[in-house]
Amino acid sequence: xxxxxxxxxxxxxxxxxxxxxxxxxxxxxxxxxxxxxxxxxxxxxxxxxxxxxxxxxxxxxxxxxxxxxxxxxxxxxxxxxxxxxxxxxxxxxxxxxxxxxxxxxxxxxxxxxxxxxxxxxxxxxxxxxxxxxxxxxxxxxxxxxxxxxxxxxxxxxxxxxxxxxxxxxxxxxxxxxxxxxxxxxxxxxxxxxxxxxxxxxxxxxxxxxxxxxxxxxxxxxxxxxxxxxxxxxxxxxxxxxxxxxxxxxxxxxxxxxxxxxxxxxxxxxxxxxxxxxxxxxxxxxxxxxxxxxxxxxxxxxxxxxxxxxxxxxxxxxxxxxxxxxxxxxxxxxxxxxxxxxxxxxxxxxxxxxxxxxxxxxxxxxxxx
Numbered sequence: 001x002x003x004x005x006x007x008x009x010x011x012x013x014x015x016x017x018x019x020x021x022x023x024x025x026x027x028x029x030x031x032x033x034x035x036x037x038x039x040x041x042x043x044x045x046x047x048x049x050x051x052x053x054x055x056x057x058x059x060x061x062x063x064x065x066x067x068x069x070x071x072x073x074x075x076x077x078x079x080x081x082x083x084x085x086x087x088x089x090x091x092x093x094x095x096x097x098x099x100x101x102x103x104x105x106x107x108x109x110x111x112x113x114x115x116x117x118x119x120x121x122x123x124x125x126x127x128x129x130x131x132x133x134x135x136x137x138x139x140x141x142x143x144x145x146x147x148x149x150x151x152x153x154x155x156x157x158x159x160x161x162x163x164x165x166x167x168x169x170x171x172x173x174x175x176x177x178x179x180x181x182x183x184x185x186x187x188x189x190x191x192x193x194x195x196x197x198x199x200x201x202x203x204x205x206x207x208x209x210x211x212x213x214x215x216x217x218x219x220x221x222x223x224x225x226x227x228x229x230x231x232x233x234x235x236x237x238x239x240x241x242x243x244x245x246x247x248x249x250x251x252x253x254x255x256x257x258x259x260x261x262x263x264x265x266x267x268x269x270x271x272x273x274x275x276x277x278x279x280x281x282x283x284x285x286x287x288x289x290x291x292x293x294x295x296x297x298x299x300x301x302x303x304x305x306x307x308x309x310x311x312x313x314x315x316x317x318x319x320x321x322x323x324x325x326x327x328x329x330x331x332x333x334x335x336x337x338x339x340x341x342x343x344x345x346x347x348x349x350x351x352x353x354x355x356x357x358x359x360x361x362x363x364x365x366x367x368x
Contacts, residue, residue, distance in 0.1 A: 015036075016065055016066070016067070016068055017032075017055065017064060017065060017066030017067070018055075018064060018066075019055060019163065020066075024161045024163065025158070025160050025161050027158075027160070028158045028160075028161050032053070032066060035053055035067070035167060036053065036066065036067045039051040039052075039053060039069075040067070043069050043070070043071075049170070049171055050071050050075070050149075050170035050172075051168070051170075052065060052067060052072060052170065053066040053166065054066065054084065054165070054166040054168065055166070056124065056164050057162060057163060057164075058128075058157075058162045058164060059162060061120070062084075063084050063088075064084050065083055065084055072170065075147060075149075076090065076139075076141045076142065077141045077142040077143055077145075078141075078142055087139070088120075090139040090140055090141060091113060091116060091137050091138070091139050092112075092138045092140055092146075093112050093113060093116070093137070093138045094110070094111045094116050094135050094137055094138075095108060095109065095135065095138075096108075096109050096135050096136075097134075097136075124164070128157060128164055130155075131154060131155050131156075132154055132155065133151060133152070133153040133154075133155065133168070134150075134151070134153075135150075135151050136148060136149070136150050136151070136173065136177065137149045137151060146174070147172065148173045148174045148176070148177035148178070149170045149171065149172060149173065150170065150171045150172075150173045151168055151170055152168060152169050153166045153167055153168030153169070154166075154167050155167075201213065202214035202217070204263075204278075204279040206259055206260060206279075207259055207260050207264075207279050208260070208263070208264075209264075209267055209278060209279055210276060210278040211278060211279055212278065212279070212280055214276070214278055215276065215278035215280060218278075218288055219235075219345070220341065222288060222290045223335050223340075224335075226291070226334070226335050227336075230335075231290070231291050231334065232292060232293055232332055233288070233291075233332070233333065233344065234292040234293070234294060234296070234297035234330060234332035235286065235288060235297075235330065235344055235345060235348040236286070236287035236289065236304070236329070236330050237284065237285075237286055237328065237329045237348045237349055237352040238266065238285040238286070238287070238327070238352075239283060239285075239326065239327050239328075239356065240258065240262060240283040240284075240324050240325075241325045241356075241361060242324075243255070243258070243283040246322070246324060250315065250322060253315070253316065253317050254315045254317075254318065254322070257313060257314065257315050257316050258313050261311060261313045262285070262308060262311070262324065263277070263279060265308055266287065266304050266307075268307070269304045269307055270287055270289075270304075272289075274290045274291070275287070275288060276288040286348075287300070287301075287304075292332070293332060294330060294332035294365055294366075294367040297330045297365070298363060298365055301330055301363045301365075305326055305328055305361065308324065308325060308326045309323070309325050309326075309361065310323075325360060326361065327355040327356045327361065327362060327363075328352065328355060328362075328363045328364070329348045329349060329350065329351030329352025329353065329354065329355055329363075329364050329365070330348060330351055330363065330364070330365035330366070331344050331347035331351060331366055331367075331368060332344075332365070332366075332368065333367065343368070344368065350366075351364040351366050352364070
């Protein structure tokens with residue numbers, strides 16, 4: 001009978017649940033009564049921890065609270081009768097942290113509001129199976145204030161009543177999670193900055209295409225790859241004809257406009273994956289064509305030459321426009337013991353010189 005008096009007492013005083021009022025076993029009611037007494041006594045210690053007891057029927061999706069700390073109500077700024085439903089809707093995301101091992105460290109898994117809504121049954125089944133819950137919730141209270149709560153709970157199952165109890169404790173971890181979010185933003189910004197710096201390191205500031213450094217890296221990589229595959233690599237060296245005279249006639253700003261326009265025009269004619277157009281230096285440009293024979297490279301080079309010959313270059317600081325031509329030298333070969341990338345480059349450079357000697361605005365080539 002002592003148990004019944006305890007039960008009646010809780011029903012009369014701030015009891016918010018269903019189990020003590022409904023037709024459940026005396027064993028469950030007695031145990032729940034003891035838990036509620038313990039949690040109420042704990043709440044009186046003014047500990048920052050926020051105790052709660054939630055419950056659900058195994059056969060239904062509905063979850064409710066058997067005990068709620070006043071501090072929990074205060075944080076949520078909620079005074080209604082359906083706290084469980086309000087709390088569920090206030091959750092913006094749920095995070096769990098899993099320690100994998102020393103090398104990998106902690107893995108964070110985040111479930112958003114929409115995904116969480118569809119996975120609640122699975123999450124309850126998982127917590128019942130493990131007997132323990134540990135998660136962090138990002139919530140928005142009635143005043144739209146963002147609060148982070150860490151939830152730790154043990155799960156008890158009463159098979160006779162088909163009831164599950166979650167005996168939990170919430171801790172406000174807003175400062176810690178905001179610090180984590182800030183660190184994440186800093187890391188993302190740092191990553192973006194590093195990517196920009198890496199891009200700047202291998203890009204030509206004027207023409208916005210890869211620079212000599214990137215060309216050298218790419219040539220080295222492709223040479224090694226094609227040596228394994230025994231496939232040919234072709235190079236095209238391009239030089240703007242009479243560029244010094246162009247600068248003398250139109251000025252250096254016009255010369256910069258010319259370099260940019262030519263770089264973009266060459267790039268527009270070389271678009272296969274793996275191909276590379278780079279500013280080699282001054283008014284010279286270089287093109288790497290992996291898996292390309294000398295005849296195929298000549299075809300690409302002729303497209304470049306014809307495009308530049310017809311290119312009208314607009315001067316940004318002058319109402320006039322102008323035209324230029326290119327001389328191009330090609331070398332092509334399959335990487336082998338007596339042929340290096342440096343040799344292929346030197347041959348392309350000599351071919352370019354030959355094209356200039358032959359009258360410019362033309363192509364010279366050599367296969368190795």
